[in-house]
Amino acid sequence: MSAANGGRVTLKPAAVLRCPMIPQVERWVGEAVSPAAERFLGAEVVEIRVAASYGCRPINHVKGGKLSEHGHANALDVSAFILADGRRITVKGGWNGSDEERGFLRAVHQGACREFTTVLGPNADRNHHDHFHMDLARHGRNGLYRVCK
Numbered sequence: 001m002s003a004a005n006g007g008r009v010t011l012k013p014a015a016v017l018r019c020p021m022i023p024q025v026e027r028w029v030g031e032a033v034s035p036a037a038e039r040f041l042g043a044e045v046v047e048i049r050v051a052a053s054y055g056c057r058p059i060n061h062v063k064g065g066k067l068s069e070h071g072h073a074n075a076l077d078v079s080a081f082i083l084a085d086g087r088r089i090t091v092k093g094g095w096n097g098s099d100e101e102r103g104f105l106r107a108v109h110q111g112a113c114r115e116f117t118t119v120l121g122p123n124a125d126r127n128h129h130d131h132f133h134m135d136l137a138r139h140g141r142n143g144l145y146r147v148c149k
């Protein structure tokens with residue numbers, strides 16, 4: 001996946017994802033990321049920095065651990081958003097940054113929780129201090145439980 005929101009937002013580098021992830025990413029960008037950028041930052045998002053997508057590895061890179069959803073191409077990590085005016089909002093710098101950055105990143109995180117079954121950000125743990133992790137893992141007995149933190 002190299003772009004979202006009708007091609008207006010570039011994913012860089014392009015993400016390798018299972019098909020079911022694609023409409024969710026599309027909706028997240030179109031209904032959460034782009035409107036939040038307009039609302040909080042007064043600018044269009046033109047690029048989303050992909051920190052990871054498909055990668056054959058265990059969760060949090062812990063050797064011998066359970067295979068990460070990244071190993072199923074069922075996960076996307078995003079570290080920054082680039083605006084049309086050149087501003088770059090990073091999860092690492094913006095999560096506790098200016099009011100506008102904080103508002104934007106929290107809206108983006110909340111929006112992700114509507115589209116994905118797992119969303120982990122800086123409040124989740126130290127491994128996620130610099131990116132949002134989103135995946136479509138099935139949680140709980142009926143697979144419907146959601147993780148949003």
Ligand SMILES: [Zn+2]
Nearest residue numbers: 075076077133
């Ligand atoms: Zn991840």
